[in-house]
Amino acid sequence: MSGEGDEPQAIRKLAPGKLVIASHNPGKVREIAELLDGHGLDVVSAKALDLPEPDETGTTFVANAELKARAAADLSGLPALADDSGLCVDALGGDPGIFSARWAGESKDFNEAMRRIEDNLARLDAPPRDAHFVCALALAWPDGHVEWFEGRVDGTLVWPPRGDKGFGYDPMFLPNGETETFGEMDQARKHAISHRADAFRQLVRAVF
Structure with missing residues (x-):
């Protein structure tokens, strides 16, 4: 999906070469690099380039992903890929949503963020525990062109959290059917x- 104007445009292809992953989150950078493996890209994180976090x-989610991708592309002079993702809890009106990282505070303590979600649910009268993760990807070039893609997975929340793989809210999210x-x-x-x-399946089909 093109980020330029309202008229439909052909999706721009991404040539092999260096790509900035516009994130300072090591777990997210690692996961994105693994998803891009095999496409001829030399990925480097915004943190490794000492780029500021906008x-x-x-x-x-799309607006924040685009903001981060544009900033990294402008400062690095390279194509940049940004992800904005979060957990949306139905009974909490979609919170934490785009504020998912902020719920973890300055220290990025997602154990505390998960506890905050559970405490908020506990204040409700036997609420449903349905939730979904959203991921918006924005791919920006230094000339200002942007493509974006959005993915989703539905599930329920468990308590206490289970497992030490992944990152963020992963230990409390049970995907449907799993x-x-x-x-x-x-x-x-x-x-x-x-x-x-x-989201990456959509991106790969479109730009490679």
């Missing part, structure tokens, strides 16, 4: 069914 002022949380699941299995995998 303020995420968008009101949607017996293991993302925190327990083999990463190859997670990559096959996750919200990020869904």
Whole structure:
């Protein structure tokens, strides 16, 4: 999906070469690099390039992903890929949503963030525990062109959290039809069914 104007445009292809992953989250960088493996890209993180983290002022996952991708492409002079993702809990009105990382605070303590979700659910009268992860990907070039893609996976929340794989809210998220949380699941299995995998399948079909 093109980020330029309202008229439909052909999706731009991504040539082999260096690509900036516009993230300072090592777990996210690792996962994105694994999903891009085999496509002839030399990936480097924004943190490795000492690029600043822009303020995420968008009101949607797509807007924040585009903001981060554009900033990294502008500063590096290279194509840049950004991910904005989060956990949306139905009974909490979609929270934490685009604020998923902020719920973990300055220290990025996702154990505390998961506890905050559970505490909020406990204040409700036997709420449903349905939730979904969303991943928006934005691929930006230094000339300002942007393509974006959005994926989703549905599931339920467990408590206490289970597993020490993955990152973020993975240990409390049980995908529909599975017996293991993302925190327990083999990463190859997670990559096959996750919200990020869904978005990446769309990206790979479109730009390679």
